[in-house]
Amino acid sequence: MSDPILILLVGVVIVVGGIIGFKLHPFLALLLAALAVALLTPTELVEQYFLSKGTAPIEAYKLAHKSIGERIGTEFGNTCAKIGILIAMAAIIGKAMLDSGAAEKIIRAMVKITGEKNAPVGFILSSFFLTIPVFVDTVIFLMMPLAKAMGMRLGKNYLLLALSVIAGAVMANSYVPPSPGPLFLVSALNVPIGLMMLCGSLLGLCTITVGYLIAIFLNKKMPIPLRDSSDARLEDIKAIAEKDDSELPSLGWSLLPAVFPLVTICIRSAFDAFHKSDKPLTDFSILNKTLDAILFFGDKNIALLMGAIFALLVLSNQKKTTKDKLTAFVQTALMSGGGIILITAAGGAFGGMLQQSGISTRIADLTKDYQMALIPLAFFITAVVRTAQGSATVALITASGILAGMAQNANLGFHPVYLCLAIGSGAKLIPWMNDAGFWIMCKTSNLTEKEALKTIAPMQSLMGLAGVILTMIAAWLFPMI
Structure with a gap:
């Protein structure tokens, strides 16, 4: 055979x-x-x-x-080698953002902009545009805890929220450079990268609209509830959802564990896609050194590591937890991530x-x-x-x-x-x-x-x-x- x-x-x-x-x-x-x-x-x-x-x-x-x-x-x-560190760090970020109330804070800010009814639209558009410069799995890791927090807040439509995150991420990953796949295609078939970015974005927005309609249908046909998991227990998410705004971290600190990796990875991806020569980008030494530092932190593994550190700092500051409890927390998060790895x-x-x-x-x-x-x-x-x-x-x-x-x-x-x-x-x-x-x-x-x-x-x-x-x-x- x-x-x-x-x-x-x-x-x-x-x-x-x-x-x-x-x-x-x-x-x-x-x-x-x-x-x-x-x-x-x-x-x-x-x-x-x-x-x-x-x-x-x-x-x-x-x-x-x-x-x-x-x-x-x-x-x-x-x-x-490709996903091990990413998943481990993302597990820490996701659990820390849920437990500290950072995810809940972000959700409340998003609801003020979109309204609860249109929250899934916000999720699908966010995941689409974030995945253009960022590794698709990274976006899913960072946004899925937000979908869980929103699902608890709404008390329904969790499947719609989860599928919205997935739909936006996977389509950007297929169509729009500098995502790795499209970047390879424009080189192999000799297509201008700018044209591929434009056409890919337009087609991506059309296809995620189809995906959103399918997600609505699937959510109605087989509504799947938000479930308990070792990294996101329902009673913990519910307790955080009932907290007053004053008991949650500030929006800036809440966003930092997710935004820092996304921004630094975006900058590095753009630099790698458009700067092909070995010459310095500018004639100013300070600017070049600053850019080198950003590019260093823009490595996806290092970016997620820093995101995990920021997430733990937010959690520690919010809960005033001891070192022993923080160690136990990381152990629980890594056990969850280890299974996925x-x-x-x-x-x-x-x-x-x-x-x-x-x-x-x-x-x-x-x-x-x-x-x-x-x-x-x-x-x-x-x-x-x-x-x-x-x-x-x-x-x-x-x-x-x-x-x-x-x-x-x-x-x-x-x-x-x-x-x-x-x-x-x-x-x-x-x-x-x-x-x-x-x-x-x-x-x-x-x-x-x-x-x-x-x-x-x-x-x-x-x-x-x-x-x-x-x-x-x-x-x-x-x-x-």
């Missing part, structure tokens, strides 16, 4: 059957699926995978002949084993001679690869690699920016257990796996479908050639 498609199906059966059928913990189910995929994948395919990534032949041979356990451990560790990393290991099976190349071979219009073809390839192996980035790279040559065709009939948008739309289909992001959204929102598959997955998929349909209409009406 060396066909990557069959290997994929085996992995799907183990994950879905293990979690839903046998009630296995997701961490175990994902690792078992990763093990099965690795066992079924011939060494030759693994070696071809590493060669396709530009690895030297000798090194590719060594990597392919590592033990299966070591390869799974490597992919597990790679995922931890393990599940997410296991999902990364499963996705990594699928990638090493050659699933992306197999799908590329199946679709390269398929005669259809380029926009739906770009969407189809990306969607299939994303669904098969879980990584939106791999899906983007695969689709752009297949379509890059055609994108430069003088007889294309429309601007290549529309291919970028179609690829970005395809990267939203279909999030499930092989996607590390699925587990982050699932666990931070306290949804069960079944609930996430019934809500997050269809909402994202329908937004992606809406995106490609709108892209085709725009390419027909405004070809820009």
